[in-house]
Amino acid sequence: MIAESVTSVVTIAVRDVMTVLAAIGVMLFHSPTLTIFVAILFPIIAVLVQLLGIAFRRYSERIQDSVGEVTQLTEEIIRGNTVVKAFNGYKYERNRLTGVDEKNRKQNLKLIRVRSLGVAITQVIFGFGLALVIYIASLQSIQGVLSPGQFISFFSAMMLMLQPLRRITNVNATLQRGVAGADSLFMILDQKDEKDIGTTKIKRVNGNVKFDSVDFSYDKDNLVIDDVSVSIGAGKVLAIVGHSGSGKSTLVNLLPRFYEINSGKISIDDISISDFTLESLRENISLVSQDVILFNESIKSNLTYGQLKPCNEKDLLKVAEAAFINDFAKDLPNGLDTIVGDRGMLLSGGQRQRIAIGRALLKNAPILVLDEATSALDTQSERHIQDALNLLMKDRTTLVIAHRLSTVEKADKIIVLDAGKIVEQGTHKDLINNDGQYANLYRMQFSEIQ
Template identity: 30%
Template sequence: MTPRTVPERRGPAPQQRGPGLAAPAVERSLDFRASGLRLLRTLAPERARLAAVFAAAAGAVSLAVVTPAILGRATDAVLAGAAGDGVDFPALARALLTVLALAAGSAALNWCQQRLATTVVQRTGHRLRERAQHKLARLPLGYLDAQPRGEILSRTTNDIDNVTQTLQQALSQMIRALLTLVGVLVMMVWISPLLALVALATVPLSVVTAARIGRRAQPQFVRQWAVTGRLNSHVEEMITGHAEVVAFGRRDAAVARFDELGEELYAAGFRAQAVSGTIQPALTFVGNLNYVLIAVVGGLRVASGTLSVGDVQAFVQYSYEFNGPVTQVAAMASILQSGVASAERVFDLLDAPEESPDPARPLRPGPPRGRVAFEHVAFRYEPGTPLVEDLSLTAEPGQTVAIVGPTGAGKTTLVNLLMRFHEVTGGRITLDGVDTAGMTREDVRAGIGMVLQDTWLFGGTIADNIAYGVPGDVSRERIVEAAVTTHADRFIRTLPDGYDTVLDEDGAGLSAGERQLITIARAFLAEPAVLVLDEATSSVDTRTELLVQQAMSSLRAGRTSFVIAHRLSTVRDADLIVVMDGGSIAEQGTHEELLAAGGVYAGLHAAQFAPAA
């Protein structure tokens, strides 16, 4: 199986920035309605649990809305008893016990609703993270080259967390609020249709007020999360390139850029919350107007004998419970707007163009032999801008093919095409006679091992890192054997915990050469049919390079090897040296043949080995 090292990044001008340089703002208006509906559709797999959430909420609300009516009847009973033959205390006690029972039942159902809602939201958040992870695995290399890593990290972590928090509050509060509105309205109409109309008179004003303020706040939430992504990207770049930032004296510029983004995030967040935060006070004011109207009209109805004091008491309580959910929903407007803004950023990632799908009936070669053929291959990143044109090359099993040439000649692009990190735009590449375009990418890469100039290690032990490219359990003996063969064993045993030494993601504590030796050992252990070495020895010292070259000679026996190198001393013994220039093969042959030809290779060789002036 292929050791999954990260490929060297090649592609259309990536949007990368040097330390302390500004990132371009890329923002667009949020379609709140469409994105909100799509966010709700992510809950579709939880239909059964959602139904249970609604049922529990409806039960809790039903029990809660009956309580004021019972209390109103108890008030009437007290008033009637005080004016007549005395208060019926047993009946009053039964009413109070009923109210307590209803409150206990409502609380129990609320607990069930909260627990079910939490389950629904967390499962939905888990699915979103899974979709984002699977999406990243299917994205083409060009997309990842064009996106700052901090921006992608922000979308897959901060934004998804914000979405789950929004859904949690929406399910646990808005469902109950909306059901309470319906239940309370029914009871209000049952007590007094006239007072119900009075209570509803201010609802349009509340809706218009909340909508107008919300429209002003929404762009600020879009900007807030866009700036959050840029800030994360800046922090990630500064941490990754900390040595370069310090070495080039850009620390103050990096801090200034961080402060600038921090101020921008503060301003966007402040404006978003300040504007959205005015919704609740505005609706509270409208609700107070409603209380005044109800008190005036209710008092007149009591004076005329149409309503009892208990009915008016119950209605005032219902009015409070009616305006409470309205204010609560309005108060959640900022949370909803922020959550939907984050959801759109996540959906943008999930909607990004993917790699072309693998064929439905993939071709599979026989036992791997390692014959690789490029047949009239053409490739271009942008239409109309050719990079590789009509390239033909054949590597026989066991043959070592060195690919050399000036920077930008297309050497690594050739390897990326072989690995199907990019798809050819013309011609074809065959592996043991089978067109790689007709194979699954997994099958193509399973027979190819890569060791790149840029090392990649993950958080774990050294033994785990070496065994990364081999499926299943790998014995310690095989791991040690691979390390010994690649001359990594000698430095590993000098570490305090040896092969059980835990590394972080950057392999801190190891030199660049030591990290490279671990990745070389990883490739050795995978035992691929085709081996790709992209400047694999550029980070090791001269003595180690000689040792690794000897080890690679034994590894390459019976395997096809592609060696990309700038140092021509590492490719003298190659069976075939291919010199690339401008995306095409300028010349090919053995070391002696190319020197005798006096062409591009001879010029490169003379430049590298010319005596110092």
């Protein structure tokens, strides 16, 4: 739509503006008085057209929104089709879709109405204007100021202007529609870039990580991370536990600077993370997130995703072996070249996780951020993933949001988060002896898994 408005504006506008200019030249030559009169009339028409344009744009914007709604809803329903089927949501979804469809149809009708009305009103006004011009010209002709020949010439020039001007009104409408479309596009383009003013580049940090009185909130009101101070030595493991929604994922997402903290300081090897270039900071951090994100490509290219240098086949195979990916890949029709489907749909949850672990292994960064998946896995994959994780955590500073007992028990330090605050910290032993929130969580979450 935006492309359409730009091309039609350029081709039509250039040609039509030239025609109009030439016509004005002829008119001025024959009768300046009449030309002045036309020059007063046309701006009035222009203002009216402008006003119509504004109304038009308002409707246009609303229609853009409802077209977006239709696409979004359709996509959501298709993606969530299993839920729709399992929970018998056909009727509900059909109603929702009919609702937005109907809204979209009505808005479209309105748009067409406004457009036709716009063109009609402009033409009526123009018709009246034309009649007026002819009337005044005939008066001048009677007075002998304007000869019939001049009058015809003037009139032809003006008629020549009519068509281009009418087109320019239409161009205006197309343009308005394009602008409404561009608005939502620009909203995304106008998002601020990530702040990247740091200059420190370190190929490989040691991995001493420190949070110092860190506050963070997504919106300005409620703190999601509230005065968190904790440090973790290079190569050690920090486990973060806490209820759902206590801010665990948020806390670890602050380290690669996915979000900027409100106050306090996070440092790696005593250098504030905001002093690093984003590239260098993120090069030093491997991330295995709660929900694994895979692209609709082969297992291989998902493993090597984002690696700067083309990765050699030997490393790739080593990693595929270590992360127990070969375990399932060897049964797939194309092995490691098998396409994983949209969002990795063709793989099981455990298989997706193993690919994520493999990806992190291959990146081989000194700091590992691990948001363990909560989903229960069968004991076989669980053991495989645990082994792969142990290998991954070896010799790396690890911040792990732990749902597995074995991970928590082995951690060098555990912090318990509650509503963004650290309420307890220490080793597994310390905290069990404390008999506080951790001991409670431990009894609730972990004992039965054991």
